[in-house]
Amino acid sequence: MIKKSVFSRPVIAMLTCMTLLTPLLAACTSNEPSEDQEERVLRIGTVYGSNDDTYFRQQYTDIFEVLNDNITIEIVPAVDQDQYQYFDYTKNEQPEQPDTLEAVKKLMTGENPVDVIVGDTSLLKSLIQENMLTQLDPLIAEDEFDTTDIVPTVLDGIKDMGDNNLYALTPTFSSSALFYNKAIFQKAGVEPPADGATWEDIFDLARRVTSGEGKDRVYGFSFSQYAGDPFYNVQMYAGPLQLRTFDDKAETMTVNNDSWERVWDTVATLARDKIVPGQEMFEYQTEQTEFNPFQGNMFMEGKLAMVVSDYSYVTRLINDNKYAETDDKFDPIDWDVVTPPVHQEKPGIGGSVYLSSLMAINSNAQNPEDAWEFIKFLNGEEWAKVKARSSYEMVSRKSYIQPKEGLDYNIAAFYTLKPIPPTSTDMNTLYQKMPNLWQVDSVGQKYFNEVVENKKTPKEALEAWEQDGNEMLQKLKTDPKASFEDKLGAN
Incomplete structure (x- = not known):
C-alpha cells in the first residue's frame, strides 16, 4: 500500500513556484547592484560653456537625471568662456580666439573623452568627415526607434551631412x-x-x-x-545658392562671376526702387x-x-x-x-533653418550605451510633449507642433523646406584664425552700396571687390590681424 503524501496538490504547486523564484529573489535582494542600477557617468561635450551650466542642464539633462538617478552627467565645454571675463580689454585688444574644431576634437580624444557631443551642422559635418562620430542608423533599427514623426526639415537636413546616413539627432530646431x-x-x-x-x-x-x-x-x-543694410539682404538672398566670397583657404576671392552679378543686380534694384x-x-x-x-x-x-x-x-x-x-x-x-521663397535652381531649400543642438555619439565614447539612451530620450515623444510650448524653437516631432494659442495659421510653413546643406569649409575656424577677415566683407558692403547708388554697375563693383579682396587675403595670410582702414574708407 502506497503511503499518501501529507502535501496536497495546491501546496506542492506553491512550493515548486517558490523554488523557481528563489534565485530571482536572491538576485533582487543581493548587495551587488544590477547593471541597470550601477552608478555611471555620462560626459556631454559642448562647444562653449562655463562653470555655470544651469541653462544647459535645465534645457536638456535635468529630466534625464531624475529618471536615471544612478547616472551622473558631466557637462564639458570645449571652450571655457569664463576666461574672457578676466581679459584686459582696456588695451584695445581682443582675446585670442581658439580653433573651436580642434578644441572639440581634444574633448573627443585623449584619456577621458566625452560620450556625447552637441553642436551645429558645420561642426558635426567636419566630425563626420573625420570619422569621429558613431552612425546612429543601426541603433535606431535595433531599438525600433521611430523617426517617421521627425519633420523633413530636420531629418533630411541631418542626412545631408552624412551621405544620407544619420550621425546625430536634434530635439529642437529653429526656422x-x-x-x-x-x-x-x-x-x-x-x-x-x-x-x-x-x-x-x-x-x-x-x-x-x-x-x-x-x-x-x-x-x-x-x-x-x-x-x-541692403548688404545683409544680399547675404540672405544668396545663402541658399551657397555662393562663396572666397575659397576654402581664404586665399582667393570668388565673387567675380555671373551668379554674384545677378544677385547684386536683383537686390540693388529692389533697394533702389524702394520695394524693400x-x-x-x-x-x-x-x-x-x-x-x-x-x-x-x-x-x-x-x-x-x-x-x-x-x-x-x-x-x-x-x-x-x-x-x-x-x-x-x-x-x-x-x-x-x-514657406520662405526658394530659388528655381534650388527647389525645396530655403529659409533660415538652424539645427544648433545636434547630439551625436563620440566614436571613442567610454559610455556609448548611456549616450544612446540620452539621445533617444531627448528625441523621443515624452520630451517633445514637455517642450512643445517653447516660444523660440520648435520640437522636431511633428505630432507636437501646433499653432499657438489656438490660432489658425499655416504652421507647416516652418518645417516643410530643407535647410541649406553645410559647406565643407568650417567658416568659423577661418574667421578665428584671421580675426580681421570680416573687413573683406565690409569692403564688399561698401561696393554694393555704390551699386545701389548707381555709382557702379554690379560687374564693376564685383571686379573692384575681387581686386581689393585678393590683396587683403594675401596680407591676412601672413598677418592675420592686419587692418585695412584705407580700403574701407576709399571711394
Whole structure:
C-alpha cells in the first residue's frame, strides 16, 4: 500500500513556484547592484560653456537625471568662456580666439573623452568627415526607434551631412517663414503668396502691392522685421545658392562671376526702387515724437506686406495684436505664413533653418550605451510633449507642433523646406584664425552700396571687390590681424 503524501496538490504547486523564484529573489535582494542600477557617468561635450551650466542642464539633462538617478552627467565645454571675463580689454585688444574644431576634437580624444557631443551642422559635418562620430542608423533599427514623426526639415537636413546616413539627432530646431499682411493684399486686389513660391514670384508680388510715398509708403517685402543694410539682404538672398566670397583657404576671392552679378543686380534694384525698406525708414522713425510701441516694427505698423522672420515672431505678433486691441491708435494685423521663397535652381531649400543642438555619439565614447539612451530620450515623444510650448524653437516631432494659442495659421510653413546643406569649409575656424577677415566683407558692403547708388554697375563693383579682396587675403595670410582702414574708407 502506497503511503499518501501529507502535501496536497495546491501546496506542492506553491512550493515548486517558490523554488523557481528563489534565485530571482536572491538576485533582487543581493548587495551587488544590477547593471541597470550601477552608478555611471555620462560626459556631454559642448562647444562653449562655463562653470555655470544651469541653462544647459535645465534645457536638456535635468529630466534625464531624475529618471536615471544612478547616472551622473558631466557637462564639458570645449571652450571655457569664463576666461574672457578676466581679459584686459582696456588695451584695445581682443582675446585670442581658439580653433573651436580642434578644441572639440581634444574633448573627443585623449584619456577621458566625452560620450556625447552637441553642436551645429558645420561642426558635426567636419566630425563626420573625420570619422569621429558613431552612425546612429543601426541603433535606431535595433531599438525600433521611430523617426517617421521627425519633420523633413530636420531629418533630411541631418542626412545631408552624412551621405544620407544619420550621425546625430536634434530635439529642437529653429526656422523661418514668410509672414504676410492679408489686408494689404486685399486692398491691392492681389492674390497673397502661396507655399513653394520662388523669389521671382515674391518680388513680383512685392512690386504689385508697394504703394505710397515718404513716411506713408507701404513696402512690398523685407528680408527681416526691421529696415536694415541692403548688404545683409544680399547675404540672405544668396545663402541658399551657397555662393562663396572666397575659397576654402581664404586665399582667393570668388565673387567675380555671373551668379554674384545677378544677385547684386536683383537686390540693388529692389533697394533702389524702394520695394524693400532702406535707410530712409530710419530717418522717418527718428522723426516720430509720440510714443509708439511698434516703432521700427514695420509689419505691425501696417507698412510692410511681406517679411521673412523666424518662429519666435509668432509670439511677438500675438502679443502685439493683444496690445493693439486695447489701443485705439493701432489695428491688429490679420496675418498668415507660407514657406520662405526658394530659388528655381534650388527647389525645396530655403529659409533660415538652424539645427544648433545636434547630439551625436563620440566614436571613442567610454559610455556609448548611456549616450544612446540620452539621445533617444531627448528625441523621443515624452520630451517633445514637455517642450512643445517653447516660444523660440520648435520640437522636431511633428505630432507636437501646433499653432499657438489656438490660432489658425499655416504652421507647416516652418518645417516643410530643407535647410541649406553645410559647406565643407568650417567658416568659423577661418574667421578665428584671421580675426580681421570680416573687413573683406565690409569692403564688399561698401561696393554694393555704390551699386545701389548707381555709382557702379554690379560687374564693376564685383571686379573692384575681387581686386581689393585678393590683396587683403594675401596680407591676412601672413598677418592675420592686419587692418585695412584705407580700403574701407576709399571711394
